[in-house]
Amino acid sequence: MEKINCPLYPFYKVKTDDVCNENRQENIAILSRYANANIPNEYKDLYMSNSPVKEDQEDIYEILDSYVATFTKDIRIKNVYLYSQETGTGKTTTAIALLSEYIRRRFLYYAKQKVRIPETIGVFLDLNELQTKYNLASMSNSSEDMERIKNVIEFYQSVEMLVVDDVGVRSSTESFRSLIHSIINSRVSNGLPTIFTSNVEMESLTDIFDRRLYDRIRDQTLELTFKGQSKRGMR
Numbered sequence: 001m002e003k004i005n006c007p008l009y010p011f012y013k014v015k016t017d018d019v020c021n022e023n024r025q026e027n028i029a030i031l032s033r034y035a036n037a038n039i040p041n042e043y044k045d046l047y048m049s050n051s052p053v054k055e056d057q058e059d060i061y062e063i064l065d066s067y068v069a070t071f072t073k074d075i076r077i078k079n080v081y082l083y084s085q086e087t088g089t090g091k092t093t094t095a096i097a098l099l100s101e102y103i104r105r106r107f108l109y110y111a112k113q114k115v116r117i118p119e120t121i122g123v124f125l126d127l128n129e130l131q132t133k134y135n136l137a138s139m140s141n142s143s144e145d146m147e148r149i150k151n152v153i154e155f156y157q158s159v160e161m162l163v164v165d166d167v168g169v170r171s172s173t174e175s176f177r178s179l180i181h182s183i184i185n186s187r188v189s190n191g192l193p194t195i196f197t198s199n200v201e202m203e204s205l206t207d208i209f210d211r212r213l214y215d216r217i218r219d220q221t222l223e224l225t226f227k228g229q230s231k232r233g234m235r
């Protein structure tokens, strides 16, 4: 059983009552990594094992279980592109389950190696929300706001793991798209993994960004197509 707010619980060999004590140093440290991940409230405490999507998308979850196993290996971690034309098939749910697995597994991986654990291990990026912030900053014409946006872009370029939710939205402006392009391009160049969700096929990145970016991503990305009709509101 997955204990709420105790992400490391499944990994303890000896599960004493104390392991989930909220004052335990390790729990404070891991929960601060989750707090820094910007996971929306409706998707909190989601892992691969308790994801409501798991049964419906069995084949995909089987592939993704092997993918999760790479998080603690010394190899380049691939990107994932979760696609379905239909909405509400569980893409964002799955992307966040993967992000949550990444955070706790990397945390343990670093702890084992006795190296410093980054304050932010992985983060969720809602493109619609960022676009709104960006619009406001460009409207206000304030150099402070633009500076803040620049820092935000640098942060997304360099964070270890990033979920880019809804990468296919076409309503975005040209200049905003070029910012997203620079985030993705920089991550690809530096071998940092990204998990995308989208309502358009991966090849459409050619139209949204450009062919070069698509070509660079393609080889290193696991593209998975979610089946079925919308399950929104079924839970």
Ligand SMILES: Nc1ncnc2c1ncn2[C@@H]1O[C@H](COP(=O)(O)OP(=O)(O)OP(=O)(O)O)[C@@H](O)[C@H]1O
Pocket (backbone or CB within 6 Å): 052, 053, 054, 056, 057, 086, 087, 088, 089, 090, 091, 092, 093, 094, 197, 199, 231, 232, 233, 234, 235
């Ligand atoms: N296969 C499923 N079985 C049960 N519940 C599901 C399934 N797929 C999605 N859900 C539920 O439907 C809701 C929407 O799921 P989610 O946000 O992951 O969909 P999405 O594919 O990202 O949709 P969109 O394309 O609109 O972004 C969530 O509450 C989720 O728990």
Ligand SMILES: [Mg+2]
Pocket (backbone or CB within 6 Å): 091, 092, 093, 165, 166, 197
């Ligand atoms: Mg979604």
